[in-house]
Amino acid sequence: MISWLSSSDAGALLLSLKLASINTLLLLLLTAPLAWWLARTRCRLRPVIEAVVALPLILPPTVLGFYLLLFLGPNGWGGQLMQLLGGHPLTFSFAGLVIASMIYSLPFAVQPLQNAFQSAGGRHLEVAATLRAGPVDRFFSVTLPLARRGIITGAVLVFAHTLGEFGVILMIGGNIPDVTQVASIAIYDHVEALDYSAAHSLSITLVAIAFTLLLGVYTLNRRFRLLGSNP
């Protein structure tokens, strides 16, 4: 890998993987309650919330990135809030990239989770309740196993979507090595500088790593389903 990739390219690749992992973890944890609520509620506002969740799909990434640049910047609400709290605006920082990526990938987490929770409810939960399983117990021993495929789908989608994220990061990242210079940005730089061979090396490595990871997840998922306790 060292001879194949320059050290800055390897750093960019690691940063991409780090961003994708953190984003996947945070997004699944934080959106699970929302997805649960959307799956269960009869509230009239549900379609509105669902539409809002889907909004990041509509704006082109660079446009979304531009508005995040305004919002997170020192003159935007997000940036001013950060300054009130004694921090810095989040543009050009890794934390900023995480926030941007969470917004960018929101529908990719919420929608599979919501579907999973919808199909994992109802009868099974009622049966568990008659067997005196408490709500927490029911969630962990009934809902989660039943919703596992949806959760894995959500995780895979968010992870892959973040690895391939470009426009948003281009707009708010500032291309700082080891902070915001992710693989997609490094590849773009190589192409702009007409260094196609470096671009190819990094692209191939990125695709190979992502493919291996995804293959691993899908293989594990399949094996668990074969051995597991699915009805």
Next chain:
Amino acid sequence: MQPVTKRSATGNWLTTTLGKLLIILLSTSALTAVALEQKPLRVATAANFTATLRVLAQHYQNETGITVELSSGSSGKLYAQIVQGAPYDVFFSADVERPQGLEAAGLTLKDSRFTYALGRLVLWSPDKNLNNKPPALNENINNATSLVSAALNKSRSTENFRFIALANPRHAPYGKAAREVLQASGDWQTLQKNQHLVIASNVAQARQFTATGNAQLGFVALSQIMPNASEVSLEKHILIIPDSLYTPIEQQAVILKRSTQQNNALAFINWIKNSANARDIIETTGYKIPSLSPQAKPHS
């Protein structure tokens, strides 16, 4: 016999008038066809020159009746598109390398490559006073670098200074120039080490980072600032970097070989080179005019 000849005379008259009409009809339709076939000149232009070229195209159309259609993009993308066969007649690049590359690949009209403008680098702060007295053109380097350092220090001493935006020095001409300036003033290492530099993908983004307040200072092109610059802002918020501090930002253009209207393209290029009007427009929009370069020979 006579009636016959009479008839044939009228017949002759009829046929000749009809013939004449036909000729007139045909020729006018042929003319309109020619007029319709007068295609607009397709010009691909680097983003930073688009606004200027739009003004130039309007003037050219007023003078000659020939329309010039612009496609704007980054020089790198336009270059890649041209290599892949994009149907442009002329390419205005933001650098020298790409026109040279096209020339080396045999894609340009012989001897058509020329420098149409020199970019001018400025250090810009939308809200802070950089306390600039515009440096004289050939001010010596020591003075000039201390000018840059002073502006940097002044800005750095303020509480909320965090970032200086510049275009990517690896491939963007204004970014290369900015790096040269910071290296000459001795500030590059420190700024880089303390992660004060944000690298925009091009000079347009460097301007955007600065204009939105995300970066407190930006190395941008004078041509980006000129259209909205008042005299006050020119005096206070813009430090025009002396030419001596960076390699000239030459912007070159070429006529593409695959153009189907090379003569029109040549006429347009020659107008840009030689017309006082055109040169004036280029200068007032924030560029310098090159002294006639050796490549600027018109091709006959």
